[in-house]
Amino acid sequence: MLYFTIIILIAFIVVLTRFFLLKREIKRAARELQRLNGQETAKKIDVSYYDRDFEKLAKEINDQIDKTKQAKAEKQSTENELKQAISHISHDIRTPMTSILGYIQFLEADEISDERKKEYIGTIKNSAERLKVLLEDFFELSIIDQVDYPLKMEQVAFNELVLEVLFGFYEAFNERDIEPVIDIPENDWDLMVDPSAAKRVIENLVVNAMRYSTGDVAVRLKKTEASIQLTISNSVDPSSEIDVTHMFDRFYKADQTRTGKGTGLGLPIAKSLMEKMNGNIDAEVQDGQLTVVCVWWY
Template sequence: MLYLFITVMIGFAYLLTRLYFLKKEIKSAARQLQQLNQNNTAKKLDISYHDRDFEELAKEINNQIDLTKQAEAVKRSSENELKQAISHISHDIRTPMTSILGYIQSLESDELSREVKKKYIETIKNSAGRLKVLLEDFFELSIIEQSDYPLKMERVQLNDLVMEVLFGFYQEFNEKNIEPQIQISENDVLIMADPSAVKRVVENLVINAIRYSTGEVTINLRRINSVVQLKISNSVDQLSKQEVNHLFDRFYKADQTRTEGGTGLGLPIAKSLMEKMNGMIYAELKDSHLNMICEWKSK
């Protein structure tokens, strides 16, 4: 009987001791979480009492802390990107608007000749056109990036679509004295995609190649195992690999001194559309040539 009593008392003492240390650990964890929530520390939860269930709880709490930190980092990045985008679009809008207002004010003068007035009016039209393109591209990008942006996925014969787009740029190639090198298979190259979105992507890449080429443009469409790859390449001068890494950023222009067309939104629009279609788009610099590469799974 005495042995049973002693055993019960030892067990009771063990439970009390275990409860004491567990309660102490809970208080310690609460203090650490309070310090973390008050931004007094960035340290994750640290426990000294070894209990399998409590260790598992601490592990899950630390995982949640990591997820919260990641979410906060993404939020800060998005906020900075938004601020930068607003800054860029404000600048790009202000430039043609200032030009338009300045020339309109000049047109009010009675001392201008008819020829000068005609020249000013043409400049106003050009500035207004640039402003219109900028606003349309910005609006299009904002629509595309919405989660419920509609896509009509179907089988697309990519080789025919690419050739159709290229024929549409015949005049632009002529004006730049560029004879594109076209390497496209005559066999059917099929992908699952939205034909309108694919056409927009190819158009934007061709426009970029024509606008910034130093004389050479190559279009290559091929199937590599289960992947269909479209590569649009153009020769470039003074373009670094660091600049290539930012080409798909909103409003980014590798050569900031260029004012010829371009809103800095064509490539981000192409990237957003490719991601919506579960495709891939990336850029690489090789042997003084900028390669824009799109990839889809073949069908």
């Protein structure tokens, strides 16, 4: 009986000691969390007393801390991008608006010839059209960037879709005296895409190639075991400093094309649509050629 009582007493002491140590560890963890929440430290919870369940709890808390830090960083990044977007949008809108208001003042002058009036009206129309395209592109990009942006994926003969888009640029190529190199196989290559989104991607890339080409444009389509790849390339001025790492960034391109005819949003729109279709888009500059490659996986 005495032996049994001693065993019970020892077991009680062990449990009591374990309880005391675990409670002390919980209090220490609570203090660390308080310091972390009070931004007194960035240190996560560490465990000095071994307990499997408490270690699991500490790990989950530390994982949540990491997720919270990541969420804060992403929020800060989003806020910075939003501020930058507002700055760029206001700048881009101000330019054609200033032009429109300025030429309207010229038209209000008493002494102005019909020829000069016609010239001013033409400038106003061009600025208004640029403003319209700018606003439409910003609106389109904001819609595409939404998580629930709708896609209507369907099986299409992709080579025919590419050719259909290129036929629409026939007059534009002639006007710019560009004879494109087109390498599109006649075999039907079925691919699951959103036809409207895929056409928009191709259109934007062709427009970009024509706008900045110094001579030629090439469009090629090829098939691999796992993907269909569309390559659109054009010659570029060797002195131009094209940063392909930022080429699809809306703000970088907007800055680079602010004085040109484009809004600088064609490539960012193409990238967003490719990502929505689980595709990939990339670019490189080599030997005076800018090459953009779109990849759709089966």
